[in-house]
Amino acid sequence: MHESTFLILTALAGQPLHGYGVVQAVEELSAGDVKLRPGTLYGALDRLVEQRLIEVDREEVVDGRLRRYYRLTEAGAVAxxxxxxRLRRHATAAETQLGKRLGGALDSGTVIA
Known part of the structure; x- marks a missing residue:
């Protein structure tokens, strides 16, 4: 699973969002590290719908334009x-290995960014 996919699913875990809401949530969740472009976002949303990890929650017309909201499915939540x-286990392994390299200078509360 790509980082952007992980962050899209994470954004939708809390509540249904429309496309621009997903873009904003992903940017916030990633502390600005990931900025989704519309083509990337809508391609990913279509793929995730096809994989049944997300689904359309509802549609509404705002200022004459269709706004589609997406929500995480149960299969999406499981994934x-x-x-x-898996990421948690990998991060723990990395921190353990870095602690060995640095002669144990890292304690268990140190976060590697």
Whole structure:
């Protein structure tokens, strides 16, 4: 699962969002590290709908334009949870290895960014 996909699913875990809301949430969740472009976002949303990880929650017309809201499916929640756990294990392994390299200078509360 790509980082952008992980962040899109994470953004939708809390509540249904429309496309621009997803863009804003991903930027916030990533502390500005990931900025989704519309083509990338809508391609990813279409793919995630096709994979049944997300689904259309509702549509509404705002200023004459269709706004589609997406929500995380149960399968999406399971996939997100599994990926989060995998990333957690990998981060722990990296911190352990870095602690060995640095002669144990890192304690368990140190966060590597």
């Amino acid at each position: 997100l949870r599994a990926r989060a756990e």
